[in-house]
Amino acid sequence: xxxxxxxxxxxxxxxxxxxxxxxxxxxxxxxxxxxxxxxxxxxxxxxxxxxxxxxxxxxxxxxxxxxxxxxxxxxxxxxxxxxxxxxxxxxxxxxxxxxxxxxxxxxxxxxxxxxxxxxxxxxxxxxxxxxxxxxxxxxxxxxxxxxxxxxxxxxxxxxxxxxxxxxxxxxxxxxxxxxxxxxxxxxxxxxxxxxxxxxxxxxxxxxxxxxxxxxxxxxxxxxxxxxxxxxxxxxxxxxxxxxxxxxxxxxxxxxxxxxxxxxxxxxxxxxxxxxxxxxxxxxxxxxxxxxxxxxxxxxxxxxxxxxxxxxxxxxxxxxxxxxxxxxxxxxxxxxxxxxxxxxxxxxxxxxxxxxxxxxxxxxxxxxxxxxxxxxxxxxxxxxxxxxxxxxxxxxxxxxxxxxxxx
Amino acid sequence: xxxxxxxxxxxxxxxxxxxxxxxxxxxxxxxxxxxxxxxxxxxxxxxxxxxxxxxxxxxxxxxxxxxxxxxxxxxxxxxxxxxxxxxxxxxxxxxxxxxxxxxxxxxxxxxxxxxxxxxxxxxxxxxxxxxxxxxxxxxxxxxxxxxxxxxxxxxxxxxxxxxxxxxxxxxxxxxxxxxxxxxxxxxxxxxxxxxxxxxxxxxxxxxxxxxxxxxxxxxxxxxxxxxxxxxxxxxxxxxxxxxxxxxxxxxxxxxxxxxxxxxxxxxxxxxxxxxxxxxxxxxxxxxxxxxxxxxxxxxxxxxxxxxxxxxxxxxxxxxxxxxxxxxxxxxxxxxxxxxxxxxxxxxxxxxxxxxxxxxxxxxxxxxxxxxxxx
Ligand SMILES: Cc1cc2nc3c(=O)[nH]c(=O)nc-3n(C[C@H](O)[C@H](O)[C@H](O)COP(=O)(O)OP(=O)(O)OC[C@H]3O[C@@H](n4cnc5c(N)ncnc54)[C@H](O)[C@@H]3O)c2cc1C
Ligand SMILES: Cc1cc2nc3c(=O)[nH]c(=O)nc-3n(C[C@H](O)[C@H](O)[C@H](O)COP(=O)(O)OP(=O)(O)OC[C@H]3O[C@@H](n4cnc5c(N)ncnc54)[C@H](O)[C@@H]3O)c2cc1C
Numbered sequence: 001x002x003x004x005x006x007x008x009x010x011x012x013x014x015x016x017x018x019x020x021x022x023x024x025x026x027x028x029x030x031x032x033x034x035x036x037x038x039x040x041x042x043x044x045x046x047x048x049x050x051x052x053x054x055x056x057x058x059x060x061x062x063x064x065x066x067x068x069x070x071x072x073x074x075x076x077x078x079x080x081x082x083x084x085x086x087x088x089x090x091x092x093x094x095x096x097x098x099x100x101x102x103x104x105x106x107x108x109x110x111x112x113x114x115x116x117x118x119x120x121x122x123x124x125x126x127x128x129x130x131x132x133x134x135x136x137x138x139x140x141x142x143x144x145x146x147x148x149x150x151x152x153x154x155x156x157x158x159x160x161x162x163x164x165x166x167x168x169x170x171x172x173x174x175x176x177x178x179x180x181x182x183x184x185x186x187x188x189x190x191x192x193x194x195x196x197x198x199x200x201x202x203x204x205x206x207x208x209x210x211x212x213x214x215x216x217x218x219x220x221x222x223x224x225x226x227x228x229x230x231x232x233x234x235x236x237x238x239x240x241x242x243x244x245x246x247x248x249x250x251x252x253x254x255x256x257x258x259x260x261x262x263x264x265x266x267x268x269x270x271x272x273x274x275x276x277x278x279x280x281x282x283x284x285x286x287x288x289x290x291x292x293x294x295x296x297x298x299x300x301x302x303x304x305x306x307x308x309x310x311x312x313x314x315x316x317x318x319x320x321x322x323x324x325x326x327x328x329x330x331x332x333x334x335x336x337x338x339x340x341x342x343x344x345x346x347x348x349x350x351x352x353x354x355x356x357x358x359x360x361x362x363x364x365x366x367x368x369x370x371x372x373x374x375x376x377x378x379x380x381x382x383x384x385x386x387x388x389x390x391x392x393x394x395x396x397x398x399x400x401x402x403x404x405x406x
Numbered sequence: 407x408x409x410x411x412x413x414x415x416x417x418x419x420x421x422x423x424x425x426x427x428x429x430x431x432x433x434x435x436x437x438x439x440x441x442x443x444x445x446x447x448x449x450x451x452x453x454x455x456x457x458x459x460x461x462x463x464x465x466x467x468x469x470x471x472x473x474x475x476x477x478x479x480x481x482x483x484x485x486x487x488x489x490x491x492x493x494x495x496x497x498x499x500x501x502x503x504x505x506x507x508x509x510x511x512x513x514x515x516x517x518x519x520x521x522x523x524x525x526x527x528x529x530x531x532x533x534x535x536x537x538x539x540x541x542x543x544x545x546x547x548x549x550x551x552x553x554x555x556x557x558x559x560x561x562x563x564x565x566x567x568x569x570x571x572x573x574x575x576x577x578x579x580x581x582x583x584x585x586x587x588x589x590x591x592x593x594x595x596x597x598x599x600x601x602x603x604x605x606x607x608x609x610x611x612x613x614x615x616x617x618x619x620x621x622x623x624x625x626x627x628x629x630x631x632x633x634x635x636x637x638x639x640x641x642x643x644x645x646x647x648x649x650x651x652x653x654x655x656x657x658x659x660x661x662x663x664x665x666x667x668x669x670x671x672x673x674x675x676x677x678x679x680x681x682x683x684x685x686x687x688x689x690x691x692x693x694x695x696x697x698x699x700x701x702x703x704x705x706x707x708x709x710x711x712x713x714x715x716x717x718x719x720x721x722x723x724x725x726x727x728x729x730x731x732x733x734x735x736x737x738x739x740x741x742x743x744x745x746x747x748x749x750x751x752x753x754x755x756x757x758x759x760x761x762x763x764x765x766x767x768x769x770x771x772x773x774x775x776x777x778x779x780x
Contacts, residue, residue: 129740132667133668134668134739134740135668135669135673136668136669136670139668139669139670162740163740206746207744207746208745209744209745209750209751211745215740273537274537274538274539275539276542279537284771285767288767340757340761341767343761344537344538344761344765344768345537345538345561345562345762345763346534346561346562347602347761348602348603348607348761348762349562349599349600349602349607349609350600350601350602351599362597364595364597364609364611365597365609367534367535367561368534368535368561376602376757377602380602380743380750380753380754380757381743383735383736383742383743384740386736387735387736387739387742387743388740391736391739392736393676393678393736396678397678
């Protein structure tokens with residue numbers, strides 16, 4: 001047992017740091033660190049830079065162009081990227097659909113899709129949830145009917161997906177669709193890759209409580225999807241989906257990002273005053289910061305323990321990943337809540353353009369607005385983290401059933 | 407002891423309930439929040455007709471001689487209705503200050519106008535960097551001729567964009583004083599904005615604002631206890647508003663648990679959610695008790711007892727509101743985080759109440775400090 005980083009790991013960290021210093025565009029990191037709105041181009045540009053370095057997919061095996069890094073290296077990389085203000089590499093392509101394509105896709109699909117994920121050419125989104133099928137995903141109703149035709153066999157897809165993150169930018173969507181209504185619900189689901197430019201797809205925005213457009217409804221009306229876009233076997237989609245959910249959950253621990261936000265929280269608490277003293281000197285408030293820090297210290301090690309164990313066993317994360325999802329999301333929420341609380345009533349103003357990168361601040365509100373403006377919105381927005389990716393209640397059900405056998 | 411509302415109070419509650427159901431439904435409210443002024447002038451007129459703008463004032467000044475329990479009942483209904491109208495700034499804060507510290511001429515000039523819905527006010531008191539501390543005021547009042555000159559900056563002045571007049575706190579040689587100024591007086595600059603919950607506020611710069619001798623409310627240098635009382639009164643009102651919101655949130659959440667189906671059953675069948683809902687109801691009942699205590703004690707002439715009770719209530723209600731707000735969102739799943747449903751709007755308003763005039767920690771600290779004195 002040794003919780004210290006080895007010399008090799010430390011020099012790896014140094015290498016990542018140097019790379020970030022040299023290559024992370026300042027306009028992007030300013031947005032990330034300042035809590036500004038990111039554009040599609042910011043994500044894509046960063047993915048291209050990583051790809052040029054050979055670091056486009058840190059979780060992928062070398063055979064597919066990944067770095068083949070171990071769990072500790074990935075952790076160091078995530079932590080340094082977050083600290084430097086690199087945008088999150090969105091999980092939908094890299095961490096969700098790619099592992100499924102690698103594990104269950106055919107060689108043609110692997111050659112067609114994987115290179116375009118790693119170099120940032122294709123933007124992927126996830127089409128699982130439906131209005132009537134959230135936690136009970138297996139009840140999904142979007143139908144895909146197979147049609148044999150001289151122009152090429154295809155599926156005709158009809159139905160509605162919802163809560164689709166950033167689908168307004170997407171080139172492709174991976175969907176769970178119903179191909180059979182016989183037998184158990186889980187046995188009639190297939191995994192389809194659908195071109196977002198296909199006729200019959202309509203993306204309708206859902207505005208979230210912070211006023212941002214981050215999620216969408218996606219409607220399918222007689223959308224033709226070539227059978228070549230089916231992953232694995234028909235009616236086996238549920239197996240692939242469950243495999244994918246495990247991958248989604250590890251990413252969700254978000255240790256690196258939470259460390260950055262903790263730092264930011266401390267910075268603001270040093271700037272804001274209570275009773276004429278920096279707020280951080282207020283014992284009651286400081287204890288709250290300390291408490292979150294304890295949670296995060298524990299999670300960092302739990303995260304490493306879980307992902308290292310997986311690395312050794314060469315398998316997808318199991319039900320232990322639920323612990324990471326629950327704690328990771330709760331910590332993110334605690335941090336945004338404390339950041340908002342640090343501001344006191346200066347968190348009340350809602351400034352329309354404060355999330356724009358070129359917002360110049362406000363002369364009348366210079367004392368606080370610059371750092372205050374994005375923070376309440378973040379608190380509201382981050383309530384999502386205990387809901388999505390399998391709600392925390394569902395994660396606790398998984399722990400009770402899969403780990404505890406209740 | 408008597409925990410019952412009077413016939414009159416119940417009738418008023420009923421009137422307001424019907425008003426919100428009929429004339430101020432969620433969709434109308436959403437449109438109002440996005441409108442230029444951010445609230446409804448006709449609703450304000452209706453408030454005047456209902457008498458709620460006259461509630462806390464003496465009948466000699468067009469008032470209804472109401473007490474803080476009456477205000478509580480009104481605030482609870484405004485909470486349920488997610489009212490955007492600046493009732494607390496105009497009636498509770500500024501109305502309260504004029505009632506408590508104004509001279510007869512000021513009361514005659516101002517209170518009937520408030521009661522009639524013709525005059526809106528805002529209290530420009532808290533400043534950048536002052537956080538929640540009531541006595542940390544850097545704005546200055548310098549004697550000039552027979553009056554004063556005001557200079558300084560005020561932050562997050564609730565209701566300021568629609569206010570006809572402002573009550574400004576400023577420090578002179580002797581201490582804190584309050585001045586009534588025209589919102590459009592030369593030297594007054596407003597930076598108006600919506601707040602996170604859809605209401606309106608402004609930061610205000612005061613630069614060489616000249617005021618006459620008759621602008622002074624109360625005694626020169628003697629305003630601190632008056633302001634403290636007004637803030638206590640506003641906090642008691644906010645506690646009641648929060649309780650109204652929590653009750654409403656519990657109702658919509660319960661309804662959702664009964665109607666939303668997953669795994670072939672209403673999600674209310676899952677015990678994890680039943681217990682959560684039970685916790686929300688418990689928190690709301692406890693909060694209601696504390697809000698009631700605040701309402702009863704805020705009229706007390708014993709300033710220590712008054713402040714201590716309001717601090718206890720605000721701390722407790724804010725903690726309860728946090729639980730209820732967060733869990734109402736959680737139990738709605740994705741529907742809890744969309745702009746389209748009232749759930750998120752109730753949650754945001756509850757959150758902002760928690761940050762207005764002292765958060766839970768501030769009030770817990772204030773209460774906790776009184777244990778040393780006891
Ligand atoms: C911001 C955001 C982004 C999202 N992005 C995507 C995306 O890109 N792609 C995608 O496919 N989906 C996405 N989702 C959907 C997300 O996965 C679902 O919201 C989630 O699965 C919950 O489903 P629901 O919203 O229908 O809530 P419901 O399933 O209706 O749940 C309502 C409440 O009931 C609880 N509950 C349900 N069943 C049980 C049970 N058996 N025991 C105890 N409690 C239970 C839930 O925990 C929740 O509190 C996103 C959601 C959000 C909020
Ligand atoms: C100090 C003491 C004094 C007592 N005095 C008396 C007395 O004077 N007269 C008398 O008749 N009895 C008395 N009791 C017994 C008491 O009423 C029982 O202990 C109680 O009803 C719980 O029953 P149990 O101990 O069999 O636990 P169980 O019923 O077996 O419960 C075990 C655990 O499971 C939980 N649980 C059980 N059912 C559910 C459910 N449906 N949903 C969720 N959780 C559940 C319980 O909350 C508990 O945490 C006393 C007990 C104690 C400890």
